[in-house]
Amino acid sequence: MRRPPPETIVTGGYKCNRVRSATVPEWKRARRIENAPTQPHNKEMRKRTKLIAFLILGIIIAMTAATNIPAKPTGDYTTSPQYRDGHFRNDAPKPKGADPDAGTMWDFFFNKPKNTVPSAPVPVKMITRADLDAAPDRSVYRLGHSTLLMKLQGSWWLTDPVFSERASPFSFAGPKRFHAPPISLSELPQIRGVILSHDHYDHLDAATIKQLAQKTDLFLTPLGVGERLQRWGVPATKIQQFDWWQGTTVGGVKFTATPAQHFSGRGLRDGNKTLWSSWVIQDGDKKIFFSGDSGYFKGFAEIGKRFGPFDVTFMETGAYNTAWPYVHMQPEETVQAHIDLQGGWMVPIHNGTFDLAMHAWYEPFDRVIALGADRGVKIATPMMGESIDLNAPAAGTRWWLGMENP
Numbered sequence: 001m002r003r004p005p006p007e008t009i010v011t012g013g014y015k016c017n018r019v020r021s022a023t024v025p026e027w028k029r030a031r032r033i034e035n036a037p038t039q040p041h042n043k044e045m046r047k048r049t050k051l052i053a054f055l056i057l058g059i060i061i062a063m064t065a066a067t068n069i070p071a072k073p074t075g076d077y078t079t080s081p082q083y084r085d086g087h088f089r090n091d092a093p094k095p096k097g098a099d100p101d102a103g104t105m106w107d108f109f110f111n112k113p114k115n116t117v118p119s120a121p122v123p124v125k126m127i128t129r130a131d132l133d134a135a136p137d138r139s140v141y142r143l144g145h146s147t148l149l150m151k152l153q154g155s156w157w158l159t160d161p162v163f164s165e166r167a168s169p170f171s172f173a174g175p176k177r178f179h180a181p182p183i184s185l186s187e188l189p190q191i192r193g194v195i196l197s198h199d200h201y202d203h204l205d206a207a208t209i210k211q212l213a214q215k216t217d218l219f220l221t222p223l224g225v226g227e228r229l230q231r232w233g234v235p236a237t238k239i240q241q242f243d244w245w246q247g248t249t250v251g252g253v254k255f256t257a258t259p260a261q262h263f264s265g266r267g268l269r270d271g272n273k274t275l276w277s278s279w280v281i282q283d284g285d286k287k288i289f290f291s292g293d294s295g296y297f298k299g300f301a302e303i304g305k306r307f308g309p310f311d312v313t314f315m316e317t318g319a320y321n322t323a324w325p326y327v328h329m330q331p332e333e334t335v336q337a338h339i340d341l342q343g344g345w346m347v348p349i350h351n352g353t354f355d356l357a358m359h360a361w362y363e364p365f366d367r368v369i370a371l372g373a374d375r376g377v378k379i380a381t382p383m384m385g386e387s388i389d390l391n392a393p394a395a396g397t398r399w400w401l402g403m404e405n406p
Ligand SMILES: [Zn+2]
Pocket: 198, 200, 262, 263, 293
């Protein structure tokens, strides 16, 4: 197994998801008990513990939902073709059986395979302010999950910024990062704009937005998401909200919100109250596609027809499962979507930072690399903190191969 050159990797002593016994949550302890030699009464105890844990989880989720009701939409969304009866909708209706059943949910919470989380921190190439100042235009840094830092026309742009330790409503529970952010929020330069794809915890992070509000000029969001930001203290004057196919030009860069097939919400009572989208970003002759989250749908071909070809696509590749095929793509579908878009280079994102599914954490990389080779798609896999040059993208290292897998 080859490791990336050590001088480029700083993990900052960041602690990974190792579970220490003193802080093991109840439901994880239940799993440990499961591994112990079994006796009939142990089994019964285990069942009861799981049930109690499940109930507690349900109560916590319900309580969180109650405190996460978004401010009432004030925009005139009734003119949006996506808006009906108070909710946004996808173009294609959800087929029957496209939601995870109780058994899948149970496995998701209590029977996760061990390798969904790396056994050591994911390597990070740390970024300094000096690095950013010296970076040429059209540099795109992968900061983690779906967070990208882009220098376009001399200004800095961020997609779906998440810098918190967990993608969760809680500070003490929920999916925890596999790595530290390559740069801190305080060290970031002035941000010309934040581009948001939708209101889910792994894309829209309250703590990050609150800290960015000061040093960010603009927030570009799908319809309704801006009202969430206002509730968190972002001035309305800094927010621009868009329906699909709408956009704006800022500092010579054109941004268009484009369709996606997904959903939104932070709790039990705000489902689909805000719109979700992908984004087309045009900087002169360079065209970039940012997928946000999406299932595979006809929209990719339509976006390709209207805006393609794209130089680089940043495509959701992770958190997939056959139990929820409508809202996330299998790697085969991601590569097909990239082809539909008429993409050149593809960068798989939505992976390597949070455990949000049942697949091995490194599986999205392995599968998409093999598929790219089969279908003649150029795949770039920058390390966290590494940049891509939009003028001359390169494959980069297969950095995850150097890690010990569980
Ligand atoms: Zn999502």
